[in-house]
């Protein structure tokens with residue numbers, strides 16, 4: 001059903017990250033609300049979420065007037081949701097659900113972990129918004145799994161309950177890193193010495209690329225990266241893909257193998273015969289390297305279940321606004 005001209009209400013959705021926050025106004029079309037206005041903000045440029053929303057709504061006056069009032073709101077936030085609040089990971093930002101709701105004049109707003117919000121978008125993604133790593137065939141009744149490496153590592157499951165996908169959050173990124181090779185054991189040894197343990201996020205994330213670089217890089221790095229800079233992982237990846245530095249090539253190879261293996265482990269735990277989705281900021285940036293073969297090879301290398309893993313669709317999410325869309329999907333379904 002299209003809502004057409006009788007639309008009287010809108011959805012406010014947000015994807016709140018440590019660096020960048022997306023805010024959007026959507027119509028209430030189900031299952032996929034349509035964006036009316038989307039804007040990106042530097043998170044720390046604003047004191048808090050209500051202040052940022054106020055700026056956004058002031059600028060979006062036209063969209064507001066023609067589409068009615070905000071009836072529901074949902075925000076995916078990079079951090080664990082506790083008692084309707086989220087402390088945003090790695091930055092001094094605190095999101096308090098009741099305070100945001102009061103500012104909007106709503107009874108309540110929904111706060112989701114950012115990966116849980118992204119999971120809500122997965123069932124409505126279009127073919128053109130993904131890149132297929134493995135065709136496979138989604139089994140009816142099968143679950144879907146989602147893994148997303150960016151600044152950190154997130155994992156989520158979409159349980160198939162009688163044909164409806166029900167997302168659930170996970171802290172799987174902080175499960176132990178499972179080393180499979182001598183090189184990965186060397187990475188584990190270094191991480192354990194530094195942090196007391198090697199969790200998956202220490203390896204499969206932007207920070208993970210830097211951690212692997214410490215171990216994998218035997219010679220001086222000709223990419224001349226400052227490993228402390230926020231852009232270090234991107235510089236290492238670029239040097240690797242342009243074949244400018246052998247040690248960086250080795251680093252990215254190790255990262256991709258570990259990422260594929262972690263996705264395979266999640267697929268086993270979730271029995272994701274409905275499909276595996278690879279989200280997060282890193283995958284689209286290293287797509288040529290991800291499609292070169294090592295990712296899918298380590299994904300499938302889990303005998304005796306390699307046949308199951310070879311049969312499921314595996315897709316990279318290309319739409320960078322999917323987390324925002326997922327928050328809007330949740331708001332549309334819960335208004």
Ligand SMILES: [Zn+2]
Pocket residue numbers: 217220221222223224239245246247248249
């Ligand atoms: Zn290098």
